[in-house]
Amino acid sequence: MKTKYQNIILATIVICLGFSTSCEKIAFEKEIKNTPESNFFYLWNEVNERYAFLEYKEVNWDSIYNVYGEKINHDMSEDSLFIVLGSMLNELRDGHVNLFSSFNLSRYDITLLGPVNINNRIIKENYLGTDYYTTGAFVHDFISDSQIGYIRYSSFSNSMITNNELDYLLERYKNTEGLIIDIRQNGGGYVDNVFRLISLFSNDERLLYSTQIKDGADENDFSLLEEVKSEKSGRETYQGKVAILTDRGSYSASSFFSVCTYAYEDVFLVGDTTGGGLGLPNGGQLPNGWTYRFSITRTIAVNGENYESGVPPNYTIILSDDADETGIDNVIEFASAKLLE
Amino acid sequence: MKNKIFLYLVLLLIGETLLSQTQTDSSNYFNNSNYINISTGLAIGSLRDMATSPLFYTGVLPTVDLSYSDYFNKNLIKVNLSSLNGIYVRTAVDDFYSSSANIINLELSYYRHYDEYDDGSLMHWPGISLNNYTAIRINNSFGNAAFTLDNISSMNLNYMITKSFTRKAKEKKFLWLIKYKRKQKDYLFSFKTGIPVYSLIYRPGFTNPGNATQTETLLPGYKFTGKVFSGINTNLGIARMLKNGNMIKFSYNWDFFTSGKYSLNRLDYSKHSFLFSLVFKLN
Numbered sequence: 001m002k003t004k005y006q007n008i009i010l011a012t013i014v015i016c017l018g019f020s021t022s023c024e025k026i027a028f029e030k031e032i033k034n035t036p037e038s039n040f041f042y043l044w045n046e047v048n049e050r051y052a053f054l055e056y057k058e059v060n061w062d063s064i065y066n067v068y069g070e071k072i073n074h075d076m077s078e079d080s081l082f083i084v085l086g087s088m089l090n091e092l093r094d095g096h097v098n099l100f101s102s103f104n105l106s107r108y109d110i111t112l113l114g115p116v117n118i119n120n121r122i123i124k125e126n127y128l129g130t131d132y133y134t135t136g137a138f139v140h141d142f143i144s145d146s147q148i149g150y151i152r153y154s155s156f157s158n159s160m161i162t163n164n165e166l167d168y169l170l171e172r173y174k175n176t177e178g179l180i181i182d183i184r185q186n187g188g189g190y191v192d193n194v195f196r197l198i199s200l201f202s203n204d205e206r207l208l209y210s211t212q213i214k215d216g217a218d219e220n221d222f223s224l225l226e227e228v229k230s231e232k233s234g235r236e237t238y239q240g241k242v243a244i245l246t247d248r249g250s251y252s253a254s255s256f257f258s259v260c261t262y263a264y265e266d267v268f269l270v271g272d273t274t275g276g277g278l279g280l281p282n283g284g285q286l287p288n289g290w291t292y293r294f295s296i297t298r299t300i301a302v303n304g305e306n307y308e309s310g311v312p313p314n315y316t317i318i319l320s321d322d323a324d325e326t327g328i329d330n331v332i333e334f335a336s337a338k339l340l341e
Numbered sequence: 342m343k344n345k346i347f348l349y350l351v352l353l354l355i356g357e358t359l360l361s362q363t364q365t366d367s368s369n370y371f372n373n374s375n376y377i378n379i380s381t382g383l384a385i386g387s388l389r390d391m392a393t394s395p396l397f398y399t400g401v402l403p404t405v406d407l408s409y410s411d412y413f414n415k416n417l418i419k420v421n422l423s424s425l426n427g428i429y430v431r432t433a434v435d436d437f438y439s440s441s442a443n444i445i446n447l448e449l450s451y452y453r454h455y456d457e458y459d460d461g462s463l464m465h466w467p468g469i470s471l472n473n474y475t476a477i478r479i480n481n482s483f484g485n486a487a488f489t490l491d492n493i494s495s496m497n498l499n500y501m502i503t504k505s506f507t508r509k510a511k512e513k514k515f516l517w518l519i520k521y522k523r524k525q526k527d528y529l530f531s532f533k534t535g536i537p538v539y540s541l542i543y544r545p546g547f548t549n550p551g552n553a554t555q556t557e558t559l560l561p562g563y564k565f566t567g568k569v570f571s572g573i574n575t576n577l578g579i580a581r582m583l584k585n586g587n588m589i590k591f592s593y594n595w596d597f598f599t600s601g602k603y604s605l606n607r608l609d610y611s612k613h614s615f616l617f618s619l620v621f622k623l624n
Contacts, residue, residue, distance in 0.1 A: 024387075024597045024611040027572075032395045034433070042395065050548050078434070100482075102436050213562045215547045226558065280550045283483035285394035289433020291482045296548040296562075 032287040036081045039286045040072045049217040052279045052298045096281040097294045110275040114248030117272045117319045118184040126327045136165040144336045149173030152182045156253035157189025161196040178339025182245040188252025205232040208260040210300045242267045243335035251275035258311040259301045269313035270335040276310040371412040375623040380406035382616035392545045392606035393483045402427035415454035440480035448472040466501040485551035491544045495537035504530045527582040540571040572598040586622030
């Protein structure tokens with residue numbers, strides 16, 4: 001009896017193991033087939049459920065389904081499918097939304113929403129000159145008879161800002177009447193750099209903004225607001241007023257930096273509304289392997305507003321049409337005058 | 342398919358070996374003995390994380406495994422630590438995607454020798470175990486969602502059987518010409534299956550913003566969920582028992598997990614691990 005029982009056990013083991021690889025295939029749901037229809041529906045649904053700004057941007061995503069669904073057919077080429085899906089995503093009017101394939105990248109160019117509010121040639125020729133300093137990603141020098149420190153910061157993604165760089169800037173400009181940080185056409189980068197740059201004029205803990213994460217399929221399903229604060233530190237900070245220069249090309253991390261300045265009385269924004277992009281994008285993959293990204297968080301400023309479409313400046317100043325002829329950057333001039341008031 | 346053929350061959354060999362040998366009393370090996378087991382091998386697996394992709398990725402994960410076993414008074418306590426480090430890859434149309442994977446698996450098991458059906462060589466060991474699986478995967482194609490951490494703690498119901506047998510000494514001929522004497526060898530066959538009756542899963546919730554939100558939360562967007570009967574795991578091993586009590590062991594592990602069809606960001610994975618082990622008797 002015992003031998004029979006043992007044989008049954010051994011036979012069961014052999015059979016179970018033999019079929020183990022098949023078992024997992026039964027338990028795993030089959031992969032979605034790679035067809036133009038499935039890729040379209042998958043992407044549409046991902047945006048429908050997870051994108052953070054459908055309601056804010058008043059996008060009727062259901063009607064988008066109908067419009068772009070009609071353009072999908074089973075025999076369309078990869079190129080055609082990419083164009084349809086990319087165009088569908090561009091209906092979101094969001095610089096943080098992209099579709100990536102090995103042969104193309106879809107994007108929505110937010111900088112085209114406003115004028116380029118900077119002329120780099122004028123800044124080099126008439127403000128920085130030839131003997132300006134380059135400290136890390138900062139290009140800087142004295143302007144306005146050395147009363148103002150001018151710091152050009154063109155990207156948050158060049159490198160991580162170091163304490164040494166900040167200490168140097170602070171030491172060099174500590175006796176000036178005011179500081180200009182120029183982030184016009186700065187398309188963003190590492191959010192960490194936002195907080196490092198803020199530490200140039202902030203060493204106390206204060207609320208900078210709040211953030212929420214999309215956590216459900218409904219348009220209004222968001223996590224509880226979570227506060228983001230500046231760090232308390234013993235570092236010395238710049239004691240004068242600070243002007244931040246912005247335009248539509250100031251996007252993503254630049255908008256985060258801009259929205260943070262609302263928490264400081266001595267810091268003000270001059271220029272054009274930023275490009276926005278205050279939602280953090282995350283990525284995913286389609287059944288055909290293409291990857292995409294779109295925003296899944298939203299940011300609420302200290303005044304309770306959502307500036308996803310752009311952070312408005314305290315003083316709206318657009319670069320003069322005759323800047324080329326006069327060689328004057330009226331945005332810098334305005335900021336300087338305000339700092340010297 | 343190649344895996345299946347290999348598996349069937351292994352099973353055939355084991356079956357043939359089992360049927361052609363004589364049984365030995367294995368109880369000596371489990372009487373108040375402690376063993377440490379050092380293993381190395383390779384795991385081949387598949388994984389799909391619906392938080393970021395509907396595609397199954399295929400993994401190749403070199404494995405190192407350490408375990409300590411303490412047999413006393415019909416009880417077995419076992420602590421096992423596995424580390425798997427490798428990559429998951431996927432080709433889609435003409436593109437290639439990859440994700441690094443670092444996995445740590447810690448398991449604490451308790452078995453009790455149930456001797457009603459024993460005949461001295463075949464032993465039955467029902468047991469329970471607590472298991473913690475932590476995986477860190479990085480797929481740079483997914484931007485801020487590149488980093489994913491999965492932490493799964495499970496309580497398992499296990500059943501293990503062991504069977505010892507001896508291949509007797511025998512005169513043999515190599516190629517019908519060269520005579521030689523085949524030495525007697527003792528073997529221990531083991532099979533374990535475990536079912537995670539409840540799993541606590543900590544991984545990206547509805548969305549995964551990565552670490553870019555700058556909030557106080559370490560892993561924003563992560564959520565705990567529970568799952569009853571989340572998969573199965575098995576282990577099939579055969580060990581050559583040496584005279585000094587040490588063993589040389591080959592084993593095959595199959596591990597399968599699903600967070601369920603209706604779970605938030607479904608996670609499915611399976612691993613087939615082939616391990617070579619040195620087992621040292623400590624007392």
